Amino acid sequence: MDGVHDLGGKQGFATVDHKINEYEHGQTYSDPFHSDWEHLPYSLFFLGVAEMGKFSVDEVRHVVERIAPVHYLVTPYYERYAIGVATLMVETGVLTQAELEAFAGGPFPLALPVTSPGRPARSDNHVYNVGDTVRVRDEYFAGHIRMPAYCRGRTGVIRHRTGEKWPLPDAIGHGRTDGGAEPTYHVEFTGKELFGSDTDADAVMVDLFEGYLEPAGA
Amino acid sequence: MSVMIEHDQHITNAPGVPEQAPARDRAWALHEALNSKGHVPDGYAENWKKTFEEDFTPRKGAELVARAWTDPEFRELLLTDGTAAVGQYGYLGPQGEYITALEDTPTLKNVIVCSLCSCTAWPILGLPPTWYKSFEYRARVVREPRKVLEEMGTTLPEDVTVKVVDTTAETRFMVLPVRPAGTEGWTAQQLQQIVTKDVLIGVAVPQVP
Numbered sequence: 001m002d003g004v005h006d007l008g009g010k011q012g013f014a015t016v017d018h019k020i021n022e023y024e025h026g027q028t029y030s031d032p033f034h035s036d037w038e039h040l041p042y043s044l045f046f047l048g049v050a051e052m053g054k055f056s057v058d059e060v061r062h063v064v065e066r067i068a069p070v071h072y073l074v075t076p077y078y079e080r081y082a083i084g085v086a087t088l089m090v091e092t093g094v095l096t097q098a099e100l101e102a103f104a105g106g107p108f109p110l111a112l113p114v115t116s117p118g119r120p121a122r123s124d125n126h127v128y129n130v131g132d133t134v135r136v137r138d139e140y141f142a143g144h145i146r147m148p149a150y151c152r153g154r155t156g157v158i159r160h161r162t163g164e165k166w167p168l169p170d171a172i173g174h175g176r177t178d179g180g181a182e183p184t185y186h187v188e189f190t191g192k193e194l195f196g197s198d199t200d201a202d203a204v205m206v207d208l209f210e211g212y213l214e215p216a217g218a
Numbered sequence: 219m220s221v222m223i224e225h226d227q228h229i230t231n232a233p234g235v236p237e238q239a240p241a242r243d244r245a246w247a248l249h250e251a252l253n254s255k256g257h258v259p260d261g262y263a264e265n266w267k268k269t270f271e272e273d274f275t276p277r278k279g280a281e282l283v284a285r286a287w288t289d290p291e292f293r294e295l296l297l298t299d300g301t302a303a304v305g306q307y308g309y310l311g312p313q314g315e316y317i318t319a320l321e322d323t324p325t326l327k328n329v330i331v332c333s334l335c336s337c338t339a340w341p342i343l344g345l346p347p348t349w350y351k352s353f354e355y356r357a358r359v360v361r362e363p364r365k366v367l368e369e370m371g372t373t374l375p376e377d378v379t380v381k382v383v384d385t386t387a388e389t390r391f392m393v394l395p396v397r398p399a400g401t402e403g404w405t406a407q408q409l410q411q412i413v414t415k416d417v418l419i420g421v422a423v424p425q426v427p
Contacts, residue, residue, distance in 0.1 A: 005334060005335065006333070006334060007333055007334075007353055007356040007357040008331075008333030008334075008356065008357065008360040008361070008384065009333075009357065009360050009361045010357040011357070011361075013353055013354040013357045013358055014354060015354065015369050016349050016352060016354045016355045016358070016359075016366055016369065016370060017348075017349055017352060017354070018347070018348075018349035018370055019370060019371050020370050020371040020372055020414075020416045020421055020422040021371075021414050021415075021416050021422055021425075023347065023415075028414040028415060028416070029275070029276050029344055029347075029414065029415040030344070030345075030347035030348070030415070031271075032270045032271055032274075032344065032345040033267070033270070033271070034348075035242060036242070037241070037242045037245035037246055038245075039263060039266060039267035039270060040245045040246070040248065040249050040263055041245065042266065042270065043262065043263035043266035043267065044248055044249060044252065044258075044263065046266060046312075047252065047257065047258065047262060047263075051257075051259065051262075052257060061334075061335055064335065068234065068236075069234070070232070070233070070234030070235055071234065071235060071236060073353070074232070074235055076241070077336065077348070077351045078245075079241045079244075079245070082241070082244055082245045082248055083244075085248060086244070086248045089248070089251075089252065094252070094255070094257065095251050095252065095255075099251050100244070100247050100248065100251055101239075101247075102247075103246075103247035103248075103250045103251045103254075104239040104243045104244045104246075104247035105239055105243055105247075106237075106238070106239025106240075106243065107236065107237045107238050107239055108238065108239060108244050108247065109236035109237075109238060146334065146386045146387055147386070148333050148334060148360075148384060148386060150360065150361075160318065160389075162316060162388070162389060163299075163301075163316075164316055164388070166387070166388050169387075184387040184388065184389065186318070186383075186389065188381070191361075194360075194361075195361055198361075199361050199362060200361075200362050200363065200364040200365055200380070201360065201361060201362070201363050201364075201380055201381075201382050202379040202380050202381060203379065203380070203381040203382070204360055204381070204382045204383075204384060205381060205382070205383045205384065206384045206386055207384070207385065207386045207387040207388075207389045208386065208387065209387060
């Protein structure tokens with residue numbers, strides 16, 4: 001999904017609001033929560049995934065991507081997850097938006113509906129080895145995908161193949177059960193391959209599912 | 219600076235920004251609506267809060283780094299099978315089930331990001347801080363890491379290669395930094411003190427006071 005969430009390499013953003021090792025109360029680490037509600041989005045996300053079995057972690061990522069672009073951009077991090085989990089609870093029939101708005105005492109706008117049915121795992125995947133040169137498939141997909149656009153169509157080198165396998169996000173992120181089980185690969189690109197001369201990164205490594213890759217030169 | 223919106227008020231004056239009840243009211247409404255239907259076990263959110271605040275901590279990552287700095291066999295395990303190394307300590311957990319440690323050298327600096335959301339090795343780094351989840355960091359560090367680190371207070375020598383690692387699937391990363399000179403003979407506890415959260419993310423290098 002080519003949404004505004006896919007931020008890697010976007011230009012025009014200002015300074016990151018942090019100096020190294022300087023956190024609140026003179027600590028070298030952060031308090032995780034800064035309001036009395038901020039633990040709720042993650043906690044209720046796990047309630048939906050682990051206790052109720054209503055959706056996957058991947059569907060939570062996807063529903064946050066489905067928050068309308070301007071809404072996404074003006075909404076702080078934890079609040080996006082409250083909106084996302086609320087949306088999934090409505091979409092899976094656990095709650096209604098009217099109930100949420102009654103409890104909230106005001107409007108509770110949700111993420112936008114899915115625009116893609118998702119897709120199954122491919123049946124023509126290759127297995128790669130460390131050192132192999134691969135290309136990221138030059139594909140465009142409206143559903144959930146864990147391929148940042150900056151590496152689409154680009155060529156890199158495999159540095160690691162995972163010892164475990166997971167369902168393809170493009171399927172499980174839509175609640176589908178045909179995502180199979182694939183290893184992922186740590187693929188290292190040169191900065192130049194991704195951004196030409198307009199970068200000071202020497203290398204960028206991306207953790208890509210097998211189905212996103214093809215042999216270089218294919 | 220991050221985008222800041224006043225959440226005590228409804229926002230109605232910007233195109234594309236829907237009118238909303240305050241964030242706090244909506245978050246608790248989600249909890250109460252689920253609770254009213256019997257979906258929330260007693261103490262469920264409170265127990266997670268305790269886990270997030272107390273169990274997931276960069277002190278655990280620091281412990282792993284200090285061990286690797288002083289025990290070559292453990293260092294080798296951490297770099298070849300991070301999951302097994304972290305498992306020895308019982309520190310695997312949610313968002314930290316498949317671990318890869320990234321080895322810095324005198325000529326290589328690793329930096330971790332999740333450009334698509336916020337993925338972090340929670341159990342050993344702690345939940346990600348606000349700045350790591352900011353649009354500024356997610357957009358910029360992939361493309362101009364040297365400049366971003368400089369602005370944050372870490373100046374890298376010209377001859378050091380910078381590698382940015384984007385957390386886009388199930389692997390969760392930690393940086394194994396170079397042990398700085400001047401720490402010879404230090405105790406494990408002393409070594410752990412200089413391995414901060416930002417060192418584990420890769421935007422800082424250990425400082426010897």
